[in-house]
Amino acid sequence: MQISFDLIIASLIDGLLLGFVYGIAAMGLTLIWGVMNVINLAHGPIIALGMFSLYFIFDLFGLNPYVALLLVAILGLLLGVLIYFVAVHRVIDAPHLSTLLATFSINMIIIGLGTAAFSASPRNVDFSLGSLSLGPVTLLGTRLVAAVLAVAVTGGLYLFLYRTRPGRYIRAVANNRDAAELMGVPSAQILALSFGLGTMLAAIAGGLIATFFPFTILAGGVYELKSFVIGVLGGLGNPVGALLGGLILGMLEGIIPAFMPTTWVPVLEFLLFVLILLVRPQGLFGARK
Amino acid sequence: MALLEIRDITSGYGEVQILWGTSIALEDGKLTSLVGANGAGKTTTMRTVMGQIKPWAGSVWFDGQDISSLSAHAKAEMGVVLVPEGRQLFTDMSVEENLEMGASPKRARSHIPKNLELVYEMFPRLKERRAQKAGTMSGGEQQMLAVARGIMANPIVLMIDELSLGLAPVLVLDLFQSLKLLKDQGLTMMLVEQNVQMALAVSDYAFVLAHGKVELEGPSRELAKNEHVRSAYLGL
Numbered sequence: 005m006q007i008s009f010d011l012i013i014a015s016l017i018d019g020l021l022l023g024f025v026y027g028i029a030a031m032g033l034t035l036i037w038g039v040m041n042v043i044n045l046a047h048g049p050i051i052a053l054g055m056f057s058l059y060f061i062f063d064l065f066g067l068n069p070y071v072a073l074l075l076v077a078i079l080g081l082l083l084g085v086l087i088y089f090v091a092v093h094r095v096i097d098a099p100h101l102s103t104l105l106a107t108f109s110i111n112m113i114i115i116g117l118g119t120a121a122f123s124a125s126p127r128n129v130d131f132s133l134g135s136l137s138l139g140p141v142t143l144l145g146t147r148l149v150a151a152v153l154a155v156a157v158t159g160g161l162y163l164f165l166y167r168t169r170p171g172r173y174i175r176a177v178a179n180n181r182d183a184a185e186l187m188g189v190p191s192a193q194i195l196a197l198s199f200g201l202g203t204m205l206a207a208i209a210g211g212l213i214a215t216f217f218p219f220t221i222l223a224g225g226v227y228e229l230k231s232f233v234i235g236v237l238g239g240l241g242n243p244v245g246a247l248l249g250g251l252i253l254g255m256l257e258g259i260i261p262a263f264m265p266t267t268w269v270p271v272l273e274f275l276l277f278v279l280i281l282l283v284r285p286q287g288l289f290g291a292r293k
Numbered sequence: 294m295a296l297l298e299i300r301d302i303t304s305g306y307g308e309v310q311i312l313w314g315t316s317i318a319l320e321d322g323k324l325t326s327l328v329g330a331n332g333a334g335k336t337t338t339m340r341t342v343m344g345q346i347k348p349w350a351g352s353v354w355f356d357g358q359d360i361s362s363l364s365a366h367a368k369a370e371m372g373v374v375l376v377p378e379g380r381q382l383f384t385d386m387s388v389e390e391n392l393e394m395g396a397s398p399k400r401a402r403s404h405i406p407k408n409l410e411l412v413y414e415m416f417p418r419l420k421e422r423r424a425q426k427a428g429t430m431s432g433g434e435q436q437m438l439a440v441a442r443g444i445m446a447n448p449i450v451l452m453i454d455e456l457s458l459g460l461a462p463v464l465v466l467d468l469f470q471s472l473k474l475l476k477d478q479g480l481t482m483m484l485v486e487q488n489v490q491m492a493l494a495v496s497d498y499a500f501v502l503a504h505g506k507v508e509l510e511g512p513s514r515e516l517a518k519n520e521h522v523r524s525a526y527l528g529l
Contacts, residue, residue: 180381182345183377186381187366187397
């Protein structure tokens with residue numbers, strides 16, 4: 005097979021742009037883990053709900069997808085707070101198996117209801133921003149905007165965590181929940197807010213992905229798995245690590261199909277996952293504990 | 294009337310009962326100490342007062358109000374502040390951020406400049422290290438920060454669990470001196486201490502806890518002369 009340099013560059017950049025969105029998804033997973041040591045197994049279905057919310061807001065109300073994304077973000081936040089109080093709060097101090105089962109049951113509930121409501125046939129957000137050609141590289145408008153938004157969301161998250169009172173409370177609760185409570189911080193509310201921010205990021209990622217590819221209610225699963233790989237790659241609990249990990253994974257996905265069949269992509273991704281866990285379990289950008 | 298009162302509390306962890314009817318009262322403006330051997334139930338008493346452990350029976354009263362069922366953050370909001378055993382700092386945050394976290398209760402926020410000045414005056418070391426991560430400081434500095442963070446909460450009652458634990462005697466003396474400064478400003482305080490001699494020397498009134506019950510109580514000066522206290526706790 006003849007591999008052209010131009011093709012590789014084009015795939016690399018395409019993957020990189022997609023990687024920004026993977027990064028946002030992974031950031032949602034890793035934020036929840038970092039604050040409350042809960043692995044949110046409902047992450048994938050929430051990404052899928054982000055896709056469907058954007059689709060319906062766009063399709064029914066004819067809103068611009070990026071305006072719709074703002075609503076999707078708010079819905080994601082509210083859904084997360086609801087999930088926290090309904091399913092997670094009562095098992096927050098229980099062993100990890102309990103929180104895994106609690107979030108897994110939310111996963112099953114969303115998939116079940118979603119399949120009943122939306123059927124299993126794929127949907128598509130019929131929206132295009134055209135494309136930008138730079139020499140041999142063609143960049144899709146939706147991918148470019150998604151990447152820019154992903155960077156803005158990351159920046160916004162950092163400003164929130166480091167420059168606002170609720171953000172400082174989140175970091176304090178993540179660091180030492182008992183001490184935060186003794187200092188007058190209502191820790192249950194802060195945990196709910198953190199969970200909500202995590203699901204908000206998942207919903208935003210889903211909304212952005214919906215502008216690229218067709219999807220069903222099951223479409224979030226693959227991004228949930230990617231989020232795990234990225235989370236481990238970037239260091240669980242580290243938001244910037246998640247974004248960088250997303251970029252690495254995106255580029256790998258862009259470049260692997262240039263050399264071997266696409267079906268090898270997940271195999272190599274999970275090989276990487278296992279390797280990182282064996283060699284550098286704190287992640288590429290995580291601090292040694 | 295006592296400002297903070299613990300009435301006949303029983304509590305424990307799971308099936309294990311630790312407190313068997315503990316009653317303690319803190320008088321307004323006084324420095325009270327709660328002393329006892331390791332395992333007597335001092336820390337459990339503090340955790341129960343703050344609501345980190347729910348009392349099985351008995352009640353906690355603050356300023357004439359029953360606060361037994363309130364959560365720890367609600368009590369901190371009212372001005373009942375505990376500096377917990379083992380410092381429990383926000384180790385990933387800077388000294389300054391830890392102090393800001395101390396000032397989380399709404400009633401503390403407008404007093405931030407005044408309290409910050411006070412704690413920096415009490416512990417000049419913290420001012421020098423204000424940008425340093427709390428987790429990287431020495432044990433003594435961390436203990437200073439833990440006390441300073443408690444003061445930032447603008448407490449009405451300040452309770453300090455094991456101030457002296459693991460610290461060099463010189464440092465302990467320094468810390469006790471700074472407590473006197475706070476007492477002179479009229480703050481109601483409770484010291485929970487294994488270091489009985491030191492606690493009796495600085496406090497006005499003391500409770501001796503043994504096996505989850507108050508065994509003895511009285512003015513500290515008198516307890517220091519008590520035969521039983523001298524032989525059991527002071528090794529005299």
